Amino acid sequence: MKKRHLNALALGLTATFASVMVISITGASIANSFRTNIDAMFGTKSYEIVEGADSARFNKKYTTVDEMINAARNVAIKEGQEGTVVMKNDNSVLPLAANGKVALFGIGAYATFPYLSGDLRAGNADAVDLKTAFTNAGFTVDAKVAEVYEKITNKHIETVVNPWTGEESQAVAYSVAPAVSPGDMVQFTNNEIPAGKLAEKAEVSADWVNAIDHSATAFVVISRGAGEGNTYSPTLKAKDYAGNDTNRTALQLSEDELGIIELAKSSCSKVVVLINSGNNLELGEISKGGTHEVDGIAYIGCVNDYQLTGVVDVLSGKVNANGKLADTFVYDNLSVPASRNIGGGIFKDYQIVAANSANGFDSRWPNVDIETGVYSSFASRVSYSSDSYIVEAEGIYVGYKYFETRYYDSIMNPSFKADDPAGSRDGNAWKYDNEVLYTFGSGLSYLEYDQELTDINIDKSAEGNITAQVKITNKGDKAGLFTAQLYAQQPYTQHDKDANVEKSAVSFLNSAKVLVDANTSKTVTITVPTKYLASYDASEGVKTYSLEQGDYYFTAANGAHEAVNSFIKAQGKTPTVGTGENTVKSWNSATDDITTFSKGYNGYGITNQVDNADINYWLPGAVTYMTRKDWSTFPKDYTLDANAFTIANSAKKDEWIKEFRGQQYKIQTDKPATEGKDLGMKFGVDSAIGDDVLANINDDYWSKLVSQITIDEALGAVLHGGSQTDVLTNVDNPNVSQNEGVSGFTAVLFLEDGCTYKEQTGSPVYKFNVHSQTLLATSFDPELALEWGEVEGNSGLWLQRYDLWGTGLTQRRTPYNGRNYEYISEDSMLANRLGAKILRGCANYGIINGPKHLGANDQEFKRAGLNEFMTEQKLREGDLRCFQAALEPKDGGGLAVMIAFNRIGSTSACQNVGVCANILRNEWGFTGIISTDMATNSYYFIAEAMVMATITQVADFQTGDNHINAGTGGVDAVWPYISVDSVKNDATLVEQARQNLKYQLFTFANSAVFNTKTIKLTPWWESSIKALTVVSAVLAGMGAIISIGLTFVPAKKED
Amino acid sequence: MKKVLSAGNIITCLSCIFGLIGLIIYAVNVNSEGFFRGNRVAAVVTFGVIAMIAAVVVILLTILPVKGGAAKVVDLLVMVCKVLVPVMLMIAAMTLLANRVAGFGYIFGANEDVRAEVATAENIASAMVAMVAIGFDYVAGIAGIVAAFFLPKRED
Structure with missing residues (x-):
């Protein structure tokens, strides 16, 4: 009897302590969510701001301004x-x-x-x-x-x-x-x-x-x-x-x-x-x-x-001469396939999009005639800016990828008609050496040298790298700098031909600079994420990144042509132009893999996002994109009036017109939004935010913080947040000004004895925008890019300016873009690798550096509205790849980006949910600031569409106003259909605006804007909960052991 | 009958009933107008159902006529389930509390501006119903703990 009672007691206590344990565990989680409130109730602290010399999270690398200036000067000389x-x-x-x-x-x-x-x-x-x-x-x-x-x-x-x-x-x-x-x-x-x-x-x-x-x-x-x-x-x-x-x-x-x-x-x-x-x-x-x-x-x-x-x-x-060309120089720039489609054609029936009494007015602007012409991006016009287009019919074949692939096929794949006159500059059979003068990656060296790929390892996992060992042998009589370049070739399969997946015969992966003594060799390791070896396959049944079955070839070479010649030689044929006998290593992918690289950040499924960027989506068969299986498909000029498209011929005409007009999202009226109220949470720079909260945008802290933002300010701060972000009433965030430019901060550092930053007219000054993007590009040196990024970042700390549009990464599609000098290359991987390092360098010092202009800013002419039709593969492997590494948290860690002026397809880039939200935020995991370019035309820059595309600020250069700007009758002065009344019953829109501001505040908190360090303290109530958990777990365990033991111990027999 | 009507089984049964009532009130809470309408917490149902199943298992195993080694195994299962019942109910209660506590804060504890908007009759009623559901889960859990202090008598 006694044993049974003991057993019951033990079991009861086990149940008691086990219950206490689960209560304390779940209670700890609840308490953590309300840490601030509990601290306030008990008068305790969970975080403490570090005071004194160690108080900054981001510290200047240079202790004197002379060191800072010398660093800037030295990187420019390099x-x-x-x-x-x-x-x-x-x-x-x-x-x-x-x-x-x-x-x-x-x-x-x-x-x-x-x-x-x-x-x-x-x-x-x-x-x-x-x-x-x-x-x-x-x-x-x-x-x-x-x-x-x-x-x-x-x-x-x-x-x-x-x-x-x-x-x-x-x-x-x-x-x-x-x-x-x-x-x-x-x-x-x-x-x-x-x-x-x-x-x-x-x-x-x-x-x-x-x-x-x-x-x-x-x-x-x-x-x-x-x-x-x-x-x-x-x-x-x-x-x-x-x-x-x-x-x-x-x-x-x-x-x-x-x-x-x-x-x-x-x-x-x-x-x-x-x-x-x-x-x-x-x-x-x-x-x-x-x-x-x-x-x-x-x-x-x-x-x-x-x-x-x-x-x-x-x-x-x-x-030693060690620079390499970042673009292909040709005899005739018109032989570059992209050059066939530049400028802009006009839709035959462009007037069909206009809002007027004949077509019907736009309900957002009742009785307002809205035309369709694309004008200067600095002019404010009543126009949808929709009438012009180009077709990027060259696809992925930009620069050397065109010239070298066509050359390769002229030898290896005669049936691909590489010698067809289409595209040749003189109308005769196409010949490589009649077209190309100096290829991508080429450049002479004073010192004779060899580069040899000695080893390559492919880690095929989703986060894996390609790791290559390249041996540089300096055959000269003195030490010198040399550039090692790694190239690859993917298999061009029958599926590719059937599904219109294009593959370049040679692709640059990454490079490294190495100093080698005379008559010696040095091996340098080059790594690049394996995911860049996969191709984007938009075809039915795939619709994601694919690493196809087949042989992949790798080599180290002085330029794309030497690389492709090495591939030709390794594959048993003889090059016809130039030489290339570098070591080639091959790797075989045994299966078609459409799984490994089909997931982005946090497992987000990667699938087609811009089907409608292809003109064939709207007008099937309208365009034949250039394909290497038939080089006679060299692009025709779709900007000519004879080749112009007719919108009314589209079976999706109504959907298309909505894209032109920016009507992708309609403001709802049946879902009331919650008004923001002051909950007492402030975001001043003297607030203590713990490291765990800083690292996790999904922490409750951020949701609660932005829930306080009023409807007026939620929309207002996004729509009028350009040039500087202003203070939100219930949040009390710091005011942050934006700065230019791509050569570094244009702000002036006023020098005085002691070298402090003070505005004094007449005192000596220094400016840190000393960078040359073109020469960084031709350096092919990622470490130099990192060095520049860190100099740029440090200069921001010295200037006490933390937010700038400080580099350009758009792909150089043609030789004609007036912004090419701000960008890096015709090759997306060179921009990818260098861009990642520039932004990492800035992020290391807490500087928010936003690269320009994501979304194919391929020409300045008619940029504010130009329809740019392209395939999804071209967008992803071209322009977007230029930015991808820079903005992914685990790579460049960039904190901001500026979106291009133009349309991707017919959808304005800054209103493109597929690109800005799904690719940029969800696939890449980007949580930073997304800004538009200068928004001067409110009929093209559509307020609600930009909010839904997760834009955090529209560059309208208003200052001091986070509100839906007071126009007549309380409506917004820029978008008169936007008012608190018109949006307050669209909870989706309002909550998205708050989410967008969450990205902004989270970014500020993770930058030098919020340059404090906090340490975590454990208040007594937290210690008590932890102790209770441990003690109750131990006691529950003991009780269980006793109870089990008593169950299996035989009872004493009563005499 | 004596075995079925043992004190432990009666209290276990009460625990199961209170847990079921808690689930029903939770269901009312998510389907009624008010602050918590549509705010479903799957874990509440999951853990609540596990608790009730464990309680039923306790009762059934208690009346199972077994002897010798099999009885030991059955007793062990009963013990495990007796601990599982209150633990699962406490998890259900705490999970529901964690989900609802922010709302309670807005309705009862926020500043005047917030309460003016949020503390409507409907929302207060919704909060009260949620509290009752949580309360029943806690009471069910406590009953489960008490029931654990009662082991079935086995006739030799």
């Missing part, structure tokens, strides 16, 4: 050293003999683009121009040539007025210089002064050339400007310096430039042409066999304050 590409080097013209003589020709030599300080150029007092760089390196610069050009260019100081602020300042100016802005698909003016006019313009005697030192090596700088709102016309002939029409297009060398080159050839012993441009020039005339062939050609990109020091280091041989 860009020059690593980014200068020697394209041609004959007659031993380079490297220059030490302390020799040089003569600098061309207006670009004295006003090297960009030469005006502003967004692109810092213009610091210690900036180095080309003449100074040569002089500093010990060379003698021909005084006569310099005198002539300095008189012509006439560098001087002028008073300039800031067009945005009206502020006056003193700035450097030139009387004659390369055109800064080529214009937007207009006739370009080439300001080069012809050789025969130099004497007159410089007011020197006509025989001045006799005074030139013939022993000097001539450097002729050919420059092309660029900028926002500029697009080079592929076909319009340029004007000369005097305004006369020429027979040359903007990206061809003008007769005057060729004349200067001939002058240099006749005056000097040897001639090197320096290409100072972010847009690819046609260089056939000065290359090997050209009518104006020169000894050397070097690419120097668009420079800044210090890069020319590095450039001269390469020209002088102090640094």
Whole structure:
């Protein structure tokens, strides 16, 4: 009996303590959600802000401003050293003999683009121009040539007025210089002064050339400007310096430039042409066999304050030439397939989209006539901006992927009709060497070297990497920098042909820079995520990333052509142009894998998101995208009126018109939203937010925080949040200003003794926007990109500015885009790898750096509304891939992005839920700020559609106002159909706006905006719950053991 | 009859009944107008049902005529289920409380502005019903604990 009672007692206690244990475990979870309230109730603290020297999460790497400035200067010089590409080097013209003589020709030599300080150029007092760089390196610069050009260019100081602020300042100016802005698909003016006019313009005697030192090596700088709102016309002939029409297009060398080159050839012993441009020039005339062939050609990109020091280091041989071209240079830019579709065709029946009495008015703007023309992105018009389009019929075949794949097929796949005249520049059978001058990844080295792929490992898991070992052997007599490049070839299968999945015959994966001593070898490891080896297959039954069955080939090579030749050789055939016998390793994928890479962040299923970006979705059969299985499908020009599309012919006409008008989302009226109320949660920079909350946007803290935002401010802060984010009433967040630009912060650091940041007029200043994106690109050096990112980040900490649009990653689709100098390459992986490092460098110091312009900003012309039709594979493997690594949390960790102006298909990029929400946020796991580009047209930038696409701020440049702007009758002044009354019964819209602000606040909290460190404390109530859990668990366990033991122990027999 | 009507079984039965009442009231809570309408918490049903099944198992096993080694096994199962009943009910109660407590805060404890909007008669009623459901789950759990102190007598 006693045993049974004991057993019952033990069991009862077990049940008691087990119940207490579960209560304390679940109670701890409840308590954690209400930690702040419980702390307030008991007067305890769970987090403490660290005070004193260790109080910042993000600390400056440089302790003095001199160190900071030196770091900026040094990285800029390295860009020059690593980014200068020697394209041609004959007659031993380079490297220059030490302390020799040089003569600098061309207006670009004295006003090297960009030469005006502003967004692109810092213009610091210690900036180095080309003449100074040569002089500093010990060379003698021909005084006569310099005198002539300095008189012509006439560098001087002028008073300039800031067009945005009206502020006056003193700035450097030139009387004659390369055109800064080529214009937007207009006739370009080439300001080069012809050789025969130099004497007159410089007011020197006509025989001045006799005074030139013939022993000097001539450097002729050919420059092309660029900028926002500029697009080079592929076909319009340029004007000369005097305004006369020429027979040359903007990206061809003008007769005057060729004349200067001939002058240099006749005056000097040897001639090197320096290409100072972010847009690819046609260089056939000065290359090997050209009518104006020169000894050397070097690419120097668009420079800044210090890069020319590095450039001269390469020209002088102090640094081995190690830069590589980030784009393919061709004889004729029109032979680039994308060039066939640039500018914009007009839909035949574009008027069908207009809102008027004939078509019906738009209910959002009753009785308002809304037209359809696409105008300047800076103009505010009553227009849907819908009438223009281009078809990106080239698909994935941008740049070298076209030229090298077609070349490969000309040898390996004769049935693919690679020699078809379609696309050939002279109308004859297509031949590689008749089209391509200098390929992607090519660049000469002074030192002879080999690169060999010695080992490769493919980790086929979803988070796995391709790891390659590349051995560089320096066969030269001194140490030098070299660039290792890794390339791959994917199998092009029958399924691909059937399903229109395109595969390039060669794809760049990643690169590395390595310093190798003379006559030695060094092995460098190159890694790249395996997922980039998969292709996007949008076909029925797949609709995700696919790593197909078959053989994959890898090699290390000096450029895409050497790589593809190596593949050809390894596959048993003989290359017909150039050489390439590098080691090739192969790897076989035994099965078709459409599973491993079909999931994104947190397992989000990857599937088609932009089916309607393909014109064939709207008009089946309208376009034949170029396919390598038949190279005669080289794109036709769909911008011609004869090929224009008719909207009314679409079976999906009504759906299509909705896309044009931005009517993807209709404001609901039957689901009341909850009004935000002050719950006492504040987000000041002195608030303590624990690390666990900072790391998890899904923590309850964030939802509660934004639930306080009123309906008025939720919509208002998103729709009017550009230029700076303002304070939300119930949240009390900090005010954060945005900054430019792609060369670094344009803000000025005012220096004084002690080097602190104070605004004092007249004091010495420094500007940190010293970067050259073009030279970083041609460096092919991810570690240099990281170094620049960290310098950019640190400069933000010094300037106390934490948010900027600080790099550009859009794919360079054609040579004509005026923004190419802000971007990296025609190749999406080079942009992917370098972009990730730039943003990681900034994020390491808490700087919110938003790359521009995600969503295929392929031309400036008509960007504010241009319909860009493309396949999903092209978008994903092209432009989006350029940004992907930069914005994924585990890679670049970027905290912001700016969306392109244009449409993806017919859906505005910033209203594209498939791209902004599903791909960017869900697939990539991006939780940062998404901003539109400048929103001047409220009939194109549609408020509710932008909110639903998870935009966190619309760039309308209003300040000090987070509200639905008061227009007449309390409606928004920009979108009059938006008011508190009109949106308060759409809980979906309001909650999405709050969610978008959650991304914004979460990003600020994880940046230097919120630069405090907190430590976690354990208040007594938390300790008590933990203790209760442990004690009750132990006691429950003991009770269970006793009870079980008593059950199985035989009872004592009673005597 | 004596075995079925043992104190332990009666209290276990009460625990099961209170748990069932708690589930019914929870179902009313999610289907009635008010603050918690549609706010389903699957775990409440899952754990509540497990608890009730365990309670029924306890009663059935108690009246099962077994002897010797089989009896030991049955006794062990009964013990496990006797512990499971209150633990499952406590989890159900705490899960429902965790889900509803924020709403209770808005309705009863927030500032005037919030309460003015949220503390409607409907919402207060909804909160009260939720509290009653939670209460029944706790009471059922406590009953389960008490029942655990009673072991079935086995006739030798």
